[in-house]
Amino acid sequence: MKDQAFNSIENFIHERSMLCFQGHKRQVLKSRLRERLARLDLPDFGAYLELLKISRREESALLDLVTTHETFFFRNPAQFRFLMEKIIPALEEERGQAVVRSWGGPVPVSPGSVMKLRVLCAGCSTGEEPYSVAMSLLETLRYPKAWDIEILAGDLSKSCIESAEAGYYEDERLKGLPADYLDRYTERRTGGVVVNDEVKRLVRFCPLNLGNIVNGEDFPCTGDGVAFDLIFCRNVMIYFSVETQQRLVDALFNHLAPGGYLFTGDAEALHIYDHDFRTVHDAGCLIYRKMGTREHGQAV
Numbered sequence: 001m002k003d004q005a006f007n008s009i010e011n012f013i014h015e016r017s018m019l020c021f022q023g024h025k026r027q028v029l030k031s032r033l034r035e036r037l038a039r040l041d042l043p044d045f046g047a048y049l050e051l052l053k054i055s056r057r058e059e060s061a062l063l064d065l066v067t068t069h070e071t072f073f074f075r076n077p078a079q080f081r082f083l084m085e086k087i088i089p090a091l092e093e094e095r096g097q098a099v100v101r102s103w104g105g106p107v108p109v110s111p112g113s114v115m116k117l118r119v120l121c122a123g124c125s126t127g128e129e130p131y132s133v134a135m136s137l138l139e140t141l142r143y144p145k146a147w148d149i150e151i152l153a154g155d156l157s158k159s160c161i162e163s164a165e166a167g168y169y170e171d172e173r174l175k176g177l178p179a180d181y182l183d184r185y186t187e188r189r190t191g192g193v194v195v196n197d198e199v200k201r202l203v204r205f206c207p208l209n210l211g212n213i214v215n216g217e218d219f220p221c222t223g224d225g226v227a228f229d230l231i232f233c234r235n236v237m238i239y240f241s242v243e244t245q246q247r248l249v250d251a252l253f254n255h256l257a258p259g260g261y262l263f264t265g266d267a268e269a270l271h272i273y274d275h276d277f278r279t280v281h282d283a284g285c286l287i288y289r290k291m292g293t294r295e296h297g298q299a300v
């Protein structure tokens, strides 16, 4: 009975998040749950399961408890270097040329429709990743004001989203953020900094459950069928089963615009899946590209 209730809690978590606990992760889950029971003064897993069935608040606390939120600014610097040195300049050049070329044609395109940049940070934790992307764009784009930029950043954890929206980071969490970026993109507060409005304006935080995306739903807070130019999905897939990982890779491919890029975590190389991405070998780190009509044949 004891194990049955534990299994039911595990299923409950899986149904809501796709998180998968195998091997030692099961033991970690068990001990985290025991701590939670002690805190709530509940006698056993069965009692906790009953609470979960009636309390959305406890469901949210549980998902916070079982997810790992480790993150930091400019995590995996090689990816950000390639983004800033190669991808962003090439994108700006290509989009700018498309606008200029259209001036000679019968129907000039409006720059507003071309200079759009849609970025997704899936599993953004407390916000360091999307803010690093925003700072990279502001640093690198020659004409940032010409762009309509939106970085959609989502996470399963409500407390992470709240903290990300506040954009406050204690000093010990600023590892990875260069000193001159601190000056340009943050404001000092007691014991830490807050990300400034120029950066915050580019990022929209939303609750996001990748389990829903895998099951074919659209991303929240976007118009239907939006295609992203860049997707960061780093250090999240590792918590899913291989079957879910494969479905997630397929879903991300479908949500990426032709020519767009996918950034994965260091332990999330795509070679074990069946996919149509092209590895960006020049990058020397895990970046993948969806080839397609818009950029066909163009190398970055």
Ligand SMILES: C[S@@+](CC[C@H](N)C(=O)[O-])C[C@H]1O[C@@H](n2cnc3c(N)ncnc32)[C@H](O)[C@@H]1O
Binding pocket: 017, 018, 019, 067, 068, 069, 070, 071, 072, 075, 122, 123, 124, 125, 126, 129, 154, 155, 156, 157, 160, 208, 209, 210, 211, 233, 234, 235, 236, 239, 265
């Ligand atoms: C280890 S952090 C990675 C943060 C950031 N991407 C990075 O690489 O630094 C993993 C994040 O994925 C989130 N996560 C786990 N399962 C998720 C799901 N099903 N949908 C959305 N986010 C999820 C967790 O809440 C956590 O904040």
